[in-house]
Amino acid sequence: MQVKVSSIRLYSGFPQVAPNRQQFFELESITISCEGLNGLNGWRVMKKINGDVRTCASSWETSTGPCNIINAYPKTDSGEYWCEYGGKQKSNTVNITIICHSHLDGPVILESPVYPVMEGENVSLYCRKKHANCSFTAKFYKNGASIRSSSTGNITTPTASKSDEGLYKCSIADTGESPESWLNIKGI
Incomplete structure (x- = not known):
């Protein structure tokens, strides 16, 4: 994805x-x-x-x-x-x-944009594990605080603003958590 x-x-x-x-x-x-x-x-x-x-x-x-x-x-x-x-x-x-393979279920990564996102754009973050054979609920964190859970493994911000900028990570129960990635929001 x-x-x-x-x-x-x-x-x-x-x-x-x-x-x-x-x-x-x-x-x-x-x-x-x-x-x-x-x-x-x-x-x-x-x-x-x-x-x-x-x-x-x-x-x-x-x-x-x-x-x-x-x-x-x-x-x-x-x-x-x-x-x-x-x-x-x-x-x-x-x-x-x-991310290296650390256990049987495999590691968890957060798929987030590598480039700055312009204010007003839609942005989606995906929590992914290496071997996803079944459904799972992912928890998303911003700057260390839990912000949302998702049964689909992704969250979408329909209109990004500067307040959405920060360090994001995600976790999947019984699997682990991703490293943090900086989401950069650029003003228009």
């Missing part, structure tokens, strides 16, 4: 992340791209993992073009990603979190 925001647009100034979310299960595939950012080609995807800054690709010479992570791992792929062009231009950063 992919996080949905009501309008589709190119997120100027950010690396493009597919699928559009901040949290991923271990071994999922992720593509991070910078091509066409500010009308330029030749951007490099950079990453900062545990304080170590490097190109997403294995070498500087092959580092232009998209960053394709085939099997994501927490230790090598959780961190900050951004685009750099010619050592002079730098994009905004996005945070990616990879």
Whole structure:
């Protein structure tokens, strides 16, 4: 399932992340791209993992073009990603979190937009577990406080406002809880 925001647009100034979310299960595939950012080609995807800054690709010479992570791992792929062009231009950063398999039911992630959401847009948050063979109720939290439960595993805010900005997480009984992700709401 992919996080949905009501309008589709190119997120100027950010690396493009597919699928559009901040949290991923271990071994999922992720593509991070910078091509066409500010009308330029030749951007490099950079990453900062545990304080170590490097190109997403294995070498500087092959580092232009998209960053394709085939099997994501927490230790090598959780961190900050951004685009750099010619050592002079730098994009905004996005945070990616990879969740490892911790128990039999699998981990829990919160699917939330990786980009800022414009005020007035619809935004949906999904609570997901790795192996969802049956229905479950998810609890959602904002800034540590419980805000809502959902038997469908998702909540929707029809008209986002600055007051919706904050740290969100979710939990599923007998399974666990997701890490927190920042939901950024941008004024018009």
